[in-house]
Amino acid sequence: LAVGEPQETMFRVLDEITSQLPTDKPRYLMxxxxxxxxxxxxxRGVxxxxxxxPTRAGRHGHAYTRMxxxxxxxxxxxxxxxxxxxxSPNHNCRRFSRAYLHHLVRTEEILGAMVLSQINLAYYQELVRGCRAAIEAGGLADFAAQTRAQWSQGDLPLL
Known part of the structure; x- marks a missing residue:
């Protein structure tokens, strides 16, 4: 699983197998x-x-944000x-301008890959932290819907 199949297939397989896994043990998806x-x-219970x-995306000039x-x-x-x-609660998301990050990526400065990797890892931590809090509060479905709605709004408009 998770070796290049479409997301729909991966989710269908997860729907089938997670119900058969013990609930008192961690469920790991590599x-x-x-x-x-x-x-x-x-x-689906993973x-x-x-x-x-997250780090590969950072090395290729991609940043994950709530948008x-x-x-x-x-x-x-x-x-x-x-x-x-x-x-963003992440300092680097607020600290560096898009123009500066664009420059770092375009000139292949190692700092660009480092900063974007850190931004991505921090976003992933924030996402999983939000999932945990939503599960504890019994509101994972709402959290997931709100998160996807933010992603669908897309990036800021052009200046």
Whole structure:
């Protein structure tokens, strides 16, 4: 599982197998790395994940935020002084301008990959922390719907 099959197939298999796994033991899904895959797997009872995706995405100029994935290679960010996400609890999301991150990515400065990897890992931690809190409060379905609604709004409009 999680070796390149479509998300729909992965979720169908998870629907079949998670009901057969013990509920008093952690459920681990290896290699699942996109936020929507993680959210869907949590909805199906999976507890733990590991994947290189957040750092690989960072090395390729992609940043994960509450608005979805932002491709900082795109020219639209070249002169954009705004932060990635001014409401993020992550300092680096608020600290660096999109223009500066675009510059780092385009010039292949190692700092760009490092900062974007950190931003992505922090976002993933925030996502899973939100899942945990929602499960404890009995509101995972609402949390998942709100999170997906934010992703579907997309990035900020052009300046």
């Amino acid at each position: 290699g699942v790395g996109k936020p929507d895959d993680i959210l869907g797997a949590v909805e 507890d733990m994940f590991d994947c290189v995706h 979805g994935v932002i491709n900082l290679k795109n020219a639209r960010h070249k002169d954009d002084p705004r932060p990635l996400d001014e409401l």
